[in-house]
Amino acid sequence: MNASEGYAPAIESILAAAREREGGDERVSVDARSLPAALSTADADGRVPVIAEIKPTSPTTDGRRDADPVALAEAMVEGGAAALSVLTEPAHFGGSPDALRDVRAAVDVPVLRKDFVLEEAQLDTVEADAVLLIVRFLDDLDGMIEAARERGFQPLVEVHTAAELDRALAAGAELVGVNNRDLARLDVDLSTFEQVAAEAPADVTLIAESGIGSSEDARRMRRAGADGLLVGSAIMDGDPEANTRRLTTAEVEA
Numbered sequence: 737m738n739a740s741e742g743y744a745p746a747i748e749s750i751l752a753a754a755r756e757r758e759g760g761d762e763r764v765s766v767d768a769r770s771l772p773a774a775l776s777t778a779d780a781d782g783r784v785p786v787i788a789e790i791k792p793t794s795p796t797t798d799g800r801r802d803a804d805p806v807a808l809a810e811a812m813v814e815g816g817a818a819a820l821s822v823l824t825e826p827a828h829f830g831g832s833p834d835a836l837r838d839v840r841a842a843v844d845v846p847v848l849r850k851d852f853v854l855e856e857a858q859l860d861t862v863e864a865d866a867v868l869l870i871v872r873f874l875d876d877l878d879g880m881i882e883a884a885r886e887r888g889f890q891p892l893v894e895v896h897t898a899a900e901l902d903r904a905l906a907a908g909a910e911l912v913g914v915n916n917r918d919l920a921r922l923d924v925d926l927s928t929f930e931q932v933a934a935e936a937p938a939d940v941t942l943i944a945e946s947g948i949g950s951s952e953d954a955r956r957m958r959r960a961g962a963d964g965l966l967v968g969s970a971i972m973d974g975d976p977e978a979n980t981r982r983l984t985t986a987e988v989e990a
């Protein structure tokens with residue numbers, strides 16, 4: 737990780753907080769629900785495979801939504817979500833490991849832990865089926881992928897450029913998320929996924945992340961090869977069940 741890359745101030749603050757966060761005392765051992773299998777099952781059912789995200793707030797969100805995470809999770813599953821993502825970052829996203837624990841106990845679908853994990857011990861904070869690893873912030877990506885797998889997690893390796901995709905593939909990533917949001921500047925551009933996905937081999941599971949709002953956005957990401965869509969704000973704002981359903985049925989109504 738290179739602090740001189742010129743990240744947006746919000747990102748510098750997130751990383752500073754992440755560096756200070758303690759890990760778990762004991763190594764976790766997870767019996768994970770398969771995220772790729774959940775995405776394929778949704779697809780086979782005619783649902784757009786959506787990973788719906790519980791994100792109380794973010795540096796690019798106005799206000800904060802403190803609804804019960806379990807109630808939100810159940811509404812998202814009812815709306816057809818193939819999997820869930822739960823923010824565990826407390827200082828900038830209003831997340832918590834407890835929220836993830838409660839959600840994972842309440843639903844049957846796979847649950848992704850969304851955080852800025854920088855150190856191996858931080859993997860031991862809480863059990864989840866998948867864990868996000870952000871290429872840009874990890875010097876030892878191979879080591880972190882290995883450490884995640886040793887614990888039973890499925891690492892979702894996040895990239896933003898073709899060069900980062902190459903690093904992810906060289907490190908053996910099988911599940912790759914392409915973030916449409918540039919974490920250096922915080923702006924969103926859906927053509928990011930289109931460009932990066934075009935460089936990916938067919939056997940990786942590809943997730944389009946961020947900035948997906950409308951049914952047309954969902955179809956656009958699917959046309960570009962997304963095996964799954966990670967959606968936060970557009971589901972959290974308003975009625976989470978109806979919002980999830982609108983996206984999971986985007987290919988039916990088209």
Ligand SMILES: O=P(O)(O)OC[C@@H](O)[C@@H](O)c1c[nH]c2ccccc12
Nearest residue numbers: 915945946947948966967968969970
């Ligand atoms: O709310 P959106 O635009 O639908 O985005 C969801 C998700 O992609 C976003 O929360 C995210 C993607 N990668 C991250 C890394 C850290 C924190 C958050 C994220």
